[in-house]
Amino acid sequence: MDIKRTFLIVALAIVSYTMVLQWNKDYDQSDMPVPATQSTAATLPSDTPTLSGSAADVPTAPGETPASEVPKSISSNGQPIHVRTDVLDVNIDPRGGDIVQLGLIQYPRRQDRPETPFTLFDNGNERLYLAQSGLTGANGPDARQTGRPVYQSVQQNYTLSDGQDRLVVDLTFSENGINYIKRFTFHRGLKLECSDIEKAQKKISCINPDAYQVQVSYLIDNQSDQNWNGIFYAQLKRDASGDPSATTATGVSTYLGAAVGTPEEPYRKVSMKDIDKQNLQETVQGGWVAWLQHYFVTAWVPNNNETHQLQTRKDSQGNYLVGFTGPQISVAPGTKAETSATLYAGPKLQEHLKDLSPGLELTVDYGFLWFIAQPIFWLLQHIHSILGNWGWSIIVLTIIIKAIFFPLSAASYRSMARMRAVSPRLQALKEQYGDDRQKMSQAMMELYRKEKINPLGGCLPILVQMPVFLALYWVLLESVEMRQSPWMFWITDLAAKDPFFILPIIMGATMLVQQMLNPTPPDPMQAKMMKLMPIIFTFFFLWFPAGLVLYWIVNNCLSIAQQWYINRRIDAAAKTA
Numbered sequence: 001m002d003i004k005r006t007f008l009i010v011a012l013a014i015v016s017y018t019m020v021l022q023w024n025k026d027y028d029q030s031d032m033p034v035p036a037t038q039s040t041a042a043t044l045p046s047d048t049p050t051l052s053g054s055a056a057d058v059p060t061a062p063g064e065t066p067a068s069e070v071p072k073s074i075s076s077n078g079q080p081i082h083v084r085t086d087v088l089d090v091n092i093d094p095r096g097g098d099i100v101q102l103g104l105i106q107y108p109r110r111q112d113r114p115e116t117p118f119t120l121f122d123n124g125n126e127r128l129y130l131a132q133s134g135l136t137g138a139n140g141p142d143a144r145q146t147g148r149p150v151y152q153s154v155q156q157n158y159t160l161s162d163g164q165d166r167l168v169v170d171l172t173f174s175e176n177g178i179n180y181i182k183r184f185t186f187h188r189g190l191k192l193e194c195s196d197i198e199k200a201q202k203k204i205s206c207i208n209p210d211a212y213q214v215q216v217s218y219l220i221d222n223q224s225d226q227n228w229n230g231i232f233y234a235q236l237k238r239d240a241s242g243d244p245s246a247t248t249a250t251g252v253s254t255y256l257g258a259a260v261g262t263p264e265e266p267y268r269k270v271s272m273k274d275i276d277k278q279n280l281q282e283t284v285q286g287g288w289v290a291w292l293q294h295y296f297v298t299a300w301v302p303n304n305n306e307t308h309q310l311q312t313r314k315d316s317q318g319n320y321l322v323g324f325t326g327p328q329i330s331v332a333p334g335t336k337a338e339t340s341a342t343l344y345a346g347p348k349l350q351e352h353l354k355d356l357s358p359g360l361e362l363t364v365d366y367g368f369l370w371f372i373a374q375p376i377f378w379l380l381q382h383i384h385s386i387l388g389n390w391g392w393s394i395i396v397l398t399i400i401i402k403a404i405f406f407p408l409s410a411a412s413y414r415s416m417a418r419m420r421a422v423s424p425r426l427q428a429l430k431e432q433y434g435d436d437r438q439k440m441s442q443a444m445m446e447l448y449r450k451e452k453i454n455p456l457g458g459c460l461p462i463l464v465q466m467p468v469f470l471a472l473y474w475v476l477l478e479s480v481e482m483r484q485s486p487w488m489f490w491i492t493d494l495a496a497k498d499p500f501f502i503l504p505i506i507m508g509a510t511m512l513v514q515q516m517l518n519p520t521p522p523d524p525m526q527a528k529m530m531k532l533m534p535i536i537f538t539f540f541f542l543w544f545p546a547g548l549v550l551y552w553i554v555n556n557c558l559s560i561a562q563q564w565y566i567n568r569r570i571d572a573a574a575k576t577a
Helices: 002-026 196-200 272-277 350-356 367-387 390-404 406-421 423-433 437-451 459-478 502-517 524-541 546-576
Strands: 081-084 088-093 098-110 113-123 128-136 157-159 166-175 178-187 213-222 228-238 257-261 268-270 280-285 288-292 296-302 307-314 320-331 336-347
Touching: 081 166, 088 178, 098 336, 113 296, 113 336, 128 213, 128 296, 128 320, 128 336, 157 166, 213 228, 213 320, 228 288, 228 296, 228 336, 257 272, 257 307, 257 320, 268 272, 272 307, 272 320, 288 320, 296 320, 296 350, 320 336, 336 350, 367 390, 367 459, 390 406, 390 459, 390 546, 459 546, 502 524, 502 546, 524 546
Parallel strands: 081 157
Antiparallel strands: 081 088, 088 098, 098 113, 098 128, 113 128, 128 228, 166 178, 178 213, 213 336, 228 320, 257 268, 257 288, 280 307, 288 296, 296 336, 307 320
16 A cells, blocks of 8 residues: 555656656757857848838949839838738838738737737847848849848738738849849638638638748849849748747746758757757758747748758847758849749648648647647547537547546556555554554555455556646647637636636545545555645646646546446445455
8 A cells, every 4th residue: 555655646746747847848948148249151141121221222223213213112111011811910121021020810919809919020129030031142132232122012001802812912123134023922811611600719621721821932034134143042030039929827938949841850959059059051852941939830941842951040149040042043144033932920730731841740849749649639629620619629538538548547446446445454454563564564465465456556557648648738738729719608718727726726626536535545644645635736737728727627527437436336345245
């Protein structure tokens, strides 16, 4: 009995501690050191675009309208070009044509303010986070001594109209007989055939696969009398500020940092600490680069049939860059060429990420138990497609998992029930032998042998189920589908803590009932520790996501019913014996 109880207490403590420790280990988000100036040459540009450029900064090329004669437009006042679809709210800086702000309309920053989109890219006071792209090389306009090109646009504001499937935004620039078009292609996010209820539930079937993809293309028209040579680059640029989407429910931080994917290694994290130590330069065919944060990911995905150089580095301002440079582009006089890449900026939707590029779906990081977490998420997603509510889906999933482990749980509870039945005899042995632990242990082993009780019989089934519990914890914490998803009544966000702490208190009460069904440890110290466990776990779960607490409540209730039934049968058998 002493061995079993000690083993269970230690196991529970390890599981509780591992939940926090492993997440801190896998997803460390420590403060970044003060940036130091680096002199290392790099091929990825590092200038920070601003919104204060003017056409007067750009020299006039032959055949180009002088800046003083250009009507008031984007290029003359430096204001951002605004693009809005049904899922994205975007600002493009005319200087360089970088995306400097991007809001996710379907993912509000706060649940009580649905009209305010969550800001992914930002060039404001809170953080620097940009999606940059351009043309460098011998004749690239982004390699000019006078600074990056200032593009013109026929409109200041673009909006995806009702019934329109895609929106094309062209930015133009001409210099030295070369005409450039930087083209952004946006797509409709939500399928028109879905109902408002289905859209509100964020059903994956209602989201177009290319909803959060922006195709960025360069069309180069060489009207000069010389060859044009350049290189296409794209990068994500971010400072060391914290993750605005990180959960604080459990006091842990999810991974904030870069990642790259290659044919040989589909998914590899490159943390800010890794970039501090050394730059990454790797030549691959295809591949992708990304920046990860809780629930959301941004990624550049180049042409899969071309060879690119994936790179990471830190600039002199302390900003982190992850990007790629493409192959050499040569355009003969009188000819045209086109190059492009896809920018993904949105939620971590595994199905869409997997279709975009192999390995990109692994940015939904479930930790070292991913092989258990993935089937759990697959099952949870299919249940949700039927029920349409993530809270009820968690309950049904818990019942299914409990049913799968029913034989193991039954073995554990039978062992506990038998221990409970012989508890008075164990107490008598303790009184008989007093402090003589050796004789006490011999008598206990003899009693266990006679009653056919394995003192560790109830531990193994519990240990087997622990990986499932941990995997489900990561599924509920990492899946963006849970973000701001309501269950019922006061639970309006399953990914956040219970605002009134009702679920943690109910969970503690179910633990107390479970404890009453278990045999009382003969050791007084162990008995006191077991009585404190419901209080400790209740306090521990106060800040856990409501979805995870809901899982524990349902699991505990099912365990209580199963254990009560087994206890009753064994007690009845003991009376008739």
